[in-house]
Amino acid sequence: MLVDSARSAPGEERGVPEGRPERGLAIVTGGRRGIGRAICGELAAAGFDVAVVDLVDDANARATLDAVRSSGRRAGFYQRDIAETAGNADFIARIEGDLGQVACLVNNAGVQVSVRGDLLEVTEQAFDRLIGINLRGTFFLTQAVARAMLSRPQGGLERSIVTITSANAGLVSPEKGPYCISKAGLSMASQQFAIRLAEAGIHVHEIRPGLIQTDMTADVYEKYSVQVDAGQLSAIRRWGQPEDIGRAVATLATGSMPFSTGDIYHIGGGMQLHRL
Numbered sequence: 001m002l003v004d005s006a007r008s009a010p011g012e013e014r015g016v017p018e019g020r021p022e023r024g025l026a027i028v029t030g031g032r033r034g035i036g037r038a039i040c041g042e043l044a045a046a047g048f049d050v051a052v053v054d055l056v057d058d059a060n061a062r063a064t065l066d067a068v069r070s071s072g073r074r075a076g077f078y079q080r081d082i083a084e085t086a087g088n089a090d091f092i093a094r095i096e097g098d099l100g101q102v103a104c105l106v107n108n109a110g111v112q113v114s115v116r117g118d119l120l121e122v123t124e125q126a127f128d129r130l131i132g133i134n135l136r137g138t139f140f141l142t143q144a145v146a147r148a149m150l151s152r153p154q155g156g157l158e159r160s161i162v163t164i165t166s167a168n169a170g171l172v173s174p175e176k177g178p179y180c181i182s183k184a185g186l187s188m189a190s191q192q193f194a195i196r197l198a199e200a201g202i203h204v205h206e207i208r209p210g211l212i213q214t215d216m217t218a219d220v221y222e223k224y225s226v227q228v229d230a231g232q233l234s235a236i237r238r239w240g241q242p243e244d245i246g247r248a249v250a251t252l253a254t255g256s257m258p259f260s261t262g263d264i265y266h267i268g269g270g271m272q273l274h275r276l
Contacts, residue, residue, distance in 0.1 A: 023047040024103030024157040026253065027095060027145065029082055029138070030054055032061040034214040035164065036108045038246035040064050044071035046250045048104060051095045053078045055109075074099055082109050082137035083129075088144035101152065104253045105145040107163040110134045110182070112216055116175040127178045134182035138163065139189050146193065150200055158255035160203045163190045164245065167210045167268050187264065194262030203261045205252045210268015212240040235270030 026043045030036040031052035037060070040050045050068045054061060057079045068075035076098050080091065096102060111133050114126060142161060149159055168176070169183040187206055194204035211217065211224055211233065227233045248267045251257065266272045 021047040021254075023049075023254065025049045025051060025096070025100045026104040026106060027051045027053060027092075027102055028106045028108055029141065030109030031106075032056060032058070032064050032077075034216065035209065035212060035242045035245045037064045037067065038242035039106055039108060039249045040075075040246075041067045041071070042243070042246035042250040043104070043106075043253060044068040044073040044075070046254050047073070048253070049074040049099050051076050051078055051099055051102075053080055053082070053109070055079065055081050081133075082141050083132040085137060085140040088141055089147070092144050092148050096148065101155070101157075102145055102148060103157040103159050105142060105161045106249055106253070107138045107142060107161070107186075109138070110164070113176045113179050119174045119177040122178060130178045131182050131185075134179070135185045135189070138186060142189070142193060146197055146202070149202055150197075154201055158203075158253070159201060160205065160253050160255070161190075161193060161197070162205045162207060162249050162252055164249075165190070165206055165208050167208050167266070167271050169206075169208055170272065191262045198261055203252070203255070203257075205257075205260065205262075206264045207245060207248055207252075208264060208266050208268065208272070209245050210234055210240055210266070210271035212242060212245060214242060233271060234268055235273060238269065240267065240269060 023046060026048040028036055028040050028050060031040045032054040040052055044050055050073060052061060052064050052075065057077060061077050065075040065077055078095060092102065111130060113130060163186055165186045166183040168180040169187040173180055190204055190206040197204055211228060224233060228239055229237055231237045244267055248265060
């Protein structure tokens with residue numbers, strides 16, 4: 001069952017600082033905490049109104065809305081499981097009815113494997129669940145947003161789709177095989193959409209985070225911290241923070257990389273670099 005809820009006041013005074021650009025609406029999936037919250041905050045600071053889409057409606061979601069509104073932007077929360085793709089067009093229409101036409105989609109929602117273990121022990125149920133959320137759900141939501149964007153003139157706004165994948169789109173981790181497969185698939189999907197949407201002036205980008213300190217990585221923090229501190233996993237010897245990803249998203253969404261589409265941005269302190 002899908003439940004959508006919005007907390008927004010489209011007509012209220014926002015107190016936008018003079019000279020702040022109007023960027024339009026950004027939709028951020030998985031936006032209630034961690035990397036998602038940082039993305040919402042940075043987009044709001046850059047001039048976007050923000051629709052926060054997440055499966056869970058809780059105090060974290062409300063804190064994210066407060067962070068967006070503190071920048072003088074409008075914010076709405078929409079509770080939704082992106083794996084349930086039926087009604088995507090109506091869902092986007094509802095968000096736009098509340099907050100205006102979408103100018104940016106950030107595909108951040110995703111799940112990790114429930115149990116790290118032997119690739120030969122992965123069940124079909126676990127595989128289908130993860131692919132359904134991370135890859136299939138994200139693909140069809142992107143399709144729906146792209147159709148909405150293409151249905152109208154650009155209107156002077158920078159339009160973009162930014163997908164958060166993972167260093168594991170290229171780095172093999174057999175203990176979480178389905179996760180890696182989902183992120184590799186998303187990487188190809190991002191490139192496909194980049195080709196399809198380029199003529200319409202819609203820029204499509206992929207960001208591959210490295211080791212970012214969030215709830216999702218809490219179970220491996222101690223395991224990897226020794227290697228991080230020693231420079232064995234990344235050239236920059238620290239864990240990434242959610243704000244590192246948020247700033248990268250805002251840079252792309254505001255059009256600060258105007259001659260880029262379909263590119264992969266590694267935000268992992270050099271984790272992708274091969275060495276002898």
